[in-house]
């Protein structure tokens with residue numbers, strides 16, 4: 248079996264964590280070829296070649312792939328698809344955008360957010376916000392899969408796969424990039440952080456989110472948020488943890504002023520240790536917390552930050 | 556300009572589903588069913604575009620069992636002008652739905668599809684992208700802002716790194732994220748009005764689409780439950796427990 252894995256490349260940089268986790272999942276299926284596509288992709292390709300278990304890296308460096316628009320990127324993958332039994336990627340927003348387009352062009356389904364590989368045709372994936380796990384078997388000739396990275400360990404480095412430069416495929420020319428609005432931060436990335444501190448509606452305002460950020464910085468943690476906190480404008484959309492946001496499984500997850508709706512739990516209940524700080528002792532978040540503190544966050548969180 | 560809005564009937568987001576003890580699926584007998592929340596956002600967006608005069612007609616489409624007519628009536632109560640049900644008792648997977656929608660697009664000639672980014676039952680997040688591929692149209696997924704200007708649509712997308720704006724040539728497919736809008740409450744007069752709006756009933760065979768599932772479910776299981784934790788009384792106790800657990 249041969250697997251083509253779309254690496255996560257943003258502005259020329261490889262997301263090592265997401266890509267290496269997908270490689271460890273994909274390695275169970277066969278020989279892994281990694282595709283790095285971007286306006287700049289050579290450095291990413293070199294780095295991907297060091298991931299253990301990668302047998303080859305394809306580098307498609309072309310302005311066409313600069314913003315990883317779905318139409319040209321899907322066309323590129325389809326042009327390469329012939330040689331592979333499985334086409335896979337980490338379940339990032341990028342891959343969720345691109346891979347279903349690839350699958351439809353190949354007349355196959357996608358297995359989304361796969362959490363375990365049973366065999367070459369059979370996979371486990373969560374449904375209903377993770378309240379049930381389905382084991383699904385695909386009858387398609389080719390399998391297109393996104394892997395939920397939080398459930399796989401990253402493959403080690405130390406490999407030395409060959410890198411082959413490939414040309415661009417057709418440009419469908421249907422869409423154009425206009426602008427990005429991204430904030431840079433010195434904090435660890437949410438989905439790969441060892442510790443995550445998240446704030447919810449209970450935090451009450453954007454200004455008061457500083458309380459959450461101060462605790463996160465003390466712990467060297469990433470900052471997350473509930474949907475309610477994002478909807479209310481306390482936190483940016485890319486901090487949302489949950490069924491329809493990011494899925495995280497850090498060593499320590501601290502939920503502050505978050506009630507624990509199933510949609511939120513879906514994004515964090517596989518964390519190793521969960522702490523909940525909430526003034527309502529009935530809040531459902533306490534049912535999944537290893538350590539619960541029933542307290543007002545405005546006094547408890549600064550105290551905690553001070554005592555660490 | 557016509558907009559097609561696919562809507563799915565799903566278990567209401569407030570229901571915590573239970574896995575059947577024999578592992579054959581989840582028990583959805585007698586649970587509350589609603590329109591998939593992302594689809595509600597899609598209907599709202601399409602109706603707002605019509606209210607702004609950018610769009611002339613909003614058509615809601617649902618594929619599935621006969622009870623999907625309720626979902627379509629809700630879409631029309633929000634403001635969709637008419638509805639189409641593609642009725643089948645067969646299990647429909649995203650690729651099959653995308654094929655049905657493609658066939659509908661060929662008949663209805665819309666300039667835009669606005670649809671939910673994912674359904675909260677199977678959490679697939681595929682149908683919009685697949686439809687765009689089958690039609691050879693551009694796509695903008697996870698939209699938090701949609702602006703129509705002439706024959707292009709500018710869409711701001713919620714992505715892992717923040718926000719990205721794309722310009723798509725129409726016709727196009729847009730999928731909605733949570734921040735796109737807050738759907739209005741449907742009022743009783745609008746529910747009454749929706750009952751009189753036209754609702755066409757079709758079947759997959761009318762469109763010549765093979766909806767055979769590609770994925771079969773071998774079993775459905777409960778996720779591992781977390782062990783009950785402890786309530787600590789003070790911040791000091793919390794710090795001590797975290798140190799003991801090696802979490803900090």
Ligand SMILES: Cc1cc2nc3c(=O)[nH]c(=O)nc-3n(C[C@H](O)[C@H](O)[C@H](O)COP(=O)(O)OP(=O)(O)OC[C@H]3O[C@@H](n4cnc5c(N)ncnc54)[C@H](O)[C@@H]3O)c2cc1C
Pocket residue numbers: 446447448449450472473474475476487488489490491492493503504505506507508509510511514524525526527530542543544545568592593675
């Ligand atoms: C389609 C759909 C998708 C969704 N996707 C997601 C998702 O991905 N992620 C997500 O998080 N949600 C998601 N939701 C929303 C989810 O259902 C909940 O509404 C949301 O998680 C609630 O956020 P919250 O816990 O911050 O707010 P609330 O439920 O309002 O809880 C606030 C909590 O703060 C506590 N509190 C208030 N003041 C204080 C104080 N001073 N000190 C201590 N505690 C305090 C309260 O006791 C309460 O428990 C989704 C919903 C839908 C319909």
